[in-house]
Amino acid sequence: MTLPVPPKSAASAPLRGLNATEALTPLIESIYTSPDITCYVNGKRTIISNPNPHWTLLDYIRAQPDLKGTKLGCGEGGCGACTVVLQVGDRRNEKRRIQHLAVNACLFPLVGIDGKHVITVEGIGNVDRPHPLQERIAKLHGSQCGFCTPGIVMSLYAVVRNSYNPETKKFHLSAHEVEMEGHLDGNLCRCTGYKPILNAAKTFVTEDLKGQLAEEDEPTTADAEKFAKEVVDFIKTSSAGQSKVSCGRPGGCCRDRPSRSGSSSCDSESAPSSPPTEPSSTSDDEHIPAIVDVEKEPQADSDLIGADYAKPMKSKEHSADAETKASTTLAAPAAPSERGVPRIEFQEYVPDAELIFPPALWKYEPQPLCYGNDKKIWFRPTKLEHLVELKDAYPSAKLVGGASEVQVEVRFKNSDFAVSVYVSDIADLKHTILPSDADLENAKELVVAANTPLTELEAICKGVYAKLGKRAMVLEALRKQLRYFAGRQIRNVASLAGNIATASPISDANPVLIAAGATLEAVNKQDGSVDLPMSKFFLAYRTTALPADAAITRIHIPIPAKDTREVLKAYKQARRKDDDIAIVTAAFRIRLDAQDCVEDASIVYGGMAPTTKESPKTQAAILGKPWFHSETLDAALGGLLEDYNLPYEVPGGMADYRKTLTLSVFFRFWHESGVELGLGHVDEQVVDEIHRSISSGTRDDYNPYEQRVVGKQVVHLSALKQCTGEAEYIDDMPRLDRELFGGLVMSSKAHANIISVDWEPALAMPGVVGYIDKNSIPADVNVWGSIKKDELFFANGKILSHGQVIGMVYADTALEAQAAARAVKVEYEVLKPILTIDEAIAANSFFPHGKNLRKGLAIDDKMDEAFAQCERIFEGTTRMGGQEHFYLETNAALSIPSGEDGAVEVWSSTQNTMETQEFVSSVLGVPSNRINCRVKRMGGGFGGKESRSVPFAVYTAIAARKEKRPVRIMLNRDEDMLLSGQRHPFQARWKVGVSNEGKLLALKADVYNNGGFSQDMSGAVMDRCLTHLDNSYECPNVFLRANVCRTNIHSNTAYRGFGAPQGMYFAETIMYNIAEGLGMDIDSLRQKNLYNIGQHTPFFQRIDEDWHVPMLLHQLSKSSDYEKRKSAVQSFNKTNHWKKRGIALIPCKFGLSFATALHLNQAAAYIKIYADGSVLLHHGGTEMGQGLYTKMCQIAAQELGTPLDSIYTQDSQTYQIANASPTAASSGSDLNGMAVKNACDQINERLAPYREKLGPDAKLKELAHAAYIDRVNLAANGFWKMPKVGYTWGDTNWETVKPMYYYWTQGAAASEVELDLLTGDHTVLRSDIMMDVGNSINPAIDYGQIEGAFIQGQGLFTIEETLWHTASGQLFTKGPGTYKIPGFSDIPQIFNASMLRTDNNGKPLSWNHLRSVQSSKGIGEPPLFLGSTVFFALREAVKAAREMNGATTVPGEWNFDSPSTCERLRLAVGDDLIKRAATVKKKGEMPFLTAVA
């Protein structure tokens, strides 16, 4: 065994004069003699000897060929895609305890797994034998693109495992626990809208079992009862008609026994769904058996039928019987069930059958570890004295606790930390020892071990507070901060010491600790133990008083004596309530004397200065004053403004908001403390913060239009593979021989001239093979673009946007390539960037576009006449921000050169195989027929991979050709956010004229979008915006002008909705302005202006018989009880001063087709039937989670009269389908579905004679075989082009002009919100959405699209805000840390979705006139806009607040732009605190951050 060699000069100036080798070698030789990490991985004993010291746990896991389920989504702990579970044995007391900790593998140091059991998604089940969690998420449609799914499965797995007590054999899990402990707050999903995942989680909740199977420890609360009923109802509805359906909860379900095995589900004999586990007598080094018994015959599962068809067929599927069985399952459910209602049955969850903690680990004694190389070295001491020795020998060694801060610095700030020391396995540091109850009673402090995991600390605080009550208020305040501190995965391993030592000004714990008067205990060799008061610990930005050679060992948190009249509270405000760093965070402590005067005070803020800071002026202003007196409050507020007088340009921005929050949270505290101390009565609503419980809601699951296959709620065909981690994305594909990885060299400037590029330093780095840039391809092919070729693959002399690609380094590993890319030196001459639409207008910086829409008098340029006819005219400027796609899988590509004829196989995470093929062919100088572009699935696309995925495929192809080796790339999250563009920010300068009754008469608008530095699809996005600016309203005279701004931000691109949400948003804003101007009810105004059949849009498309918006509004209004709730909102607002509610019911009409690119409205499909009756299907569409493959297989199965699981689609590729249109514009199902149908029609025609001959019941296998023998072609190429459409811009002849859209997908939604006026926090109390989807091909998939799009829209219009650093033009929001998409708790508290089925009289509707496939409608994009109901409801709440505060609500005098972030909401309230906090902008000052709309 060779011991690792420490880096020679790790620190530039070693503190004690010795370099790392000299200082550390003696310790390595004497103490740290083992370089081996000993652990278990999925039940298998594993020794990792001297691993790569740069690896995180995720790097190690993903380097294993069979462990690709754990994903890299962000690398910074912000998405949860990398979640794995650490099974840890706690030997502290006699009762051995096993904990299951969900952790972010992307941050967790590999060294930390020594002595632990790592469980990844592969370890708990597979497609043949899924874990009940995996099965339920799949069956309940909780996985769409699937990239987030393994991480979510593992977070839930930890919850489920921790809910079982093996000693008492009790399983207990309540909804309250899931919410309160934030088990899911560290996981993001961009596709599903979370509802189906929560439904799956709820099937494990046992709180309603009331002792029948799992005894209740606590009384069932009203909430719990409601929740429990919902679970039962949910299962019941889902299983209507079936009396014996297991709801699958732990221990079995009492309602439906005997179980399907015929025995009681309590019966120990019954086959567990979980894998067999090791007997407890396993010897130390025994290998725990693999959890999957591959020998066993997989279970047939009708609900997941087809799901396993992407793997080789099983023998049973070859038999004729099997076909009959599968066919029967789809045609007529085996058990009697009401037609049109899906039947869901779960395997029982048997906690005892879970993977056990390896007995060998109980006996494992962790030893000091050390591994690494001469660049980086890791130490893992197990005793405090070893750590002290180490720090003494080499003070620059970096201590690492949970690594949640350190690893972010390594990854994003290029920090090296050549000597790292993992301290969280030192018992003295990780275990907080609580005093006995008796000692606790009189305790003056709680002593917390420095590296106690935060989740454990949360539990300790909760426990001690429960025992000591208000005396331990400081612990309750700390617990409250910890609940909303990072995500659960981080809290499970991160420490208080780590938080304190980081000295972040926005730390959530530090204000509480300072306010409480906490003291740190630190230890070093020279001084032994030293005390450091927290109040003096922070010296400057991220600088502390901790000696370099010391480690924090304990934190002493004072607990006041029993009768002290003291209150301590903490507050935090962030962009998103869960898992977000604070904008302002605070803790306040006051102690009163007997006269209720302030005896002592500590008023501490984070986020208001470079360090966490006490407020000297405020404290002085209140000392000795009567606390609960308004003058004291006033003096305190005045003091705060002096303490925190932020300038307009303050780093971090938001000066007004941060100052207002400073006052607001103090104001809240003043009231809250008054109540606590019994000083008087206050309005509870000043004190109450917004709280969200777990969302619930319904789907209308009955589908009267269900056919044999089409119309059924078939589970996404990849769902189970996604839930088990078997689904392969590009970066999961097995490594190829001699494969290389690309690392991009990107511009750090937004606008500049390149003076020089020096790539030599990169080439000298380990593993680096080469570099490509503009010189690697001919200049004339260094250009691309979807519509206009105006963008360079590699920058050539000029930089037009932050992040623009200059070159690509390629190396043996991704880490090496990325490190080398950072070593390329680029010199710039910096130029001033144009960022915003306003700046572009001022600089006349536009792309040529020039399209406009004219209707009525506008055609003859007579808009003045039109306005002259109007009784009232309103004008305004409305803005709307962009949106980051935030698909969970970043862009990835893999190019494999064939070695012959210049052919290359290009795997790409793209929605656009044709364009990828075209540009790879162009740069390589070979015809398209040599380039096979393939895509199996994407981890989300949403338009972001329609064009902007192309360059990455091109870069890998160039390098692959050059080196004759496969080259792969997968972007880091920040790279992806810089390069892939976003939804366009928009601005409209509008003027509208109406009659006194509110009839729309004239509308004129100049519409601008921010295209970024190249055109991409900005023009087409603008066109769709203009053609949706009417939403659902008729206006006789319309003049809309389009302007596409050229700026120095990334090139904006397609994003779900493609300009339509922006157009409809403008329409609705205008409607609100009219209603407010006329003093009219907004809903009456809408009704008055809704289109009628026969009227025409501004582009002269006739509103035809398929017009259902009035019906949708009527039915949704009724089903959501809208009118009644609207009055209730008004009453609420009259009586509440600190919270306001708002409600909005809004329609949407969305045009289907590629509107301005007629040629894209075509599709092809290729069907081959093999002689055994199995069918191979290819079509031009790509699968990005939207369920296209599932729908296409359903159509083929329906048309060919064969079971769904005999149809197989492996991938989409240009060698099978030529000239495929991008999968976009919600037209994937329409176009490809019709092409599939066309191919089936051709084959059916050829098979007709055999059907006649062999009879109507003949199976496809028999037909195919007979036809084959007769030499009939069993392959068919289907094709379809959309008829009817073909609008020509500028054609104003409404009688002859062709329609722009094939049909409209329509919908309506109603949302009700509650807004906290003091902070700008809000919650969505309820949303109801109803969509007209025609005859849905697969309602489950369509519901997934509806709910997912709604939540994406909600994010767009509320919390998602893209910001740029004003001075440099750099993108500021380039990761989940700064850019917030909705999480589990952000979705509506009640979230109901339904589909339009009947007219207002209950008569079934028919969509037969549609001529779309199966009379269905495209649904991917349309519901997204309806997320704006949340925005408009918030606008109503703000308006109510403004009215209360006497602020103007007159149109034109106030603006409320999208997104409605907490900052915008708070600043719009119009109260005195805002006025007091307002910052005066000095001449020439610029905001620190800029939104570019």
Ligand SMILES: Cc1cc2nc3c(=O)[nH]c(=O)nc-3n(C[C@H](O)[C@H](O)[C@H](O)COP(=O)(O)OP(=O)(O)OC[C@H]3O[C@@H](n4cnc5c(N)ncnc54)[C@H](O)[C@@H]3O)c2cc1C
């Ligand atoms: C996605 C994400 C979300 C986050 N959200 C929040 C949030 O909401 N609120 C918040 O306040 N913070 C947040 N953080 C920051 C971070 O998680 C916390 O600061 C955490 O407490 C750090 O603990 P750790 O054990 O992981 O520290 P590490 O990363 O291991 O170490 C951090 C620093 O502490 C030092 N250190 C660790 N242990 C000791 C010791 N015993 N003695 C001396 N020095 C020591 C290390 O040397 C290092 O300098 C977030 C981080 C991420 C990545």
Ligand code: FES
């Ligand atoms: S990849 Fe680890 S949290 Fe996102």
Ligand code: FES
């Ligand atoms: S299914 Fe969750 S991100 Fe796609």
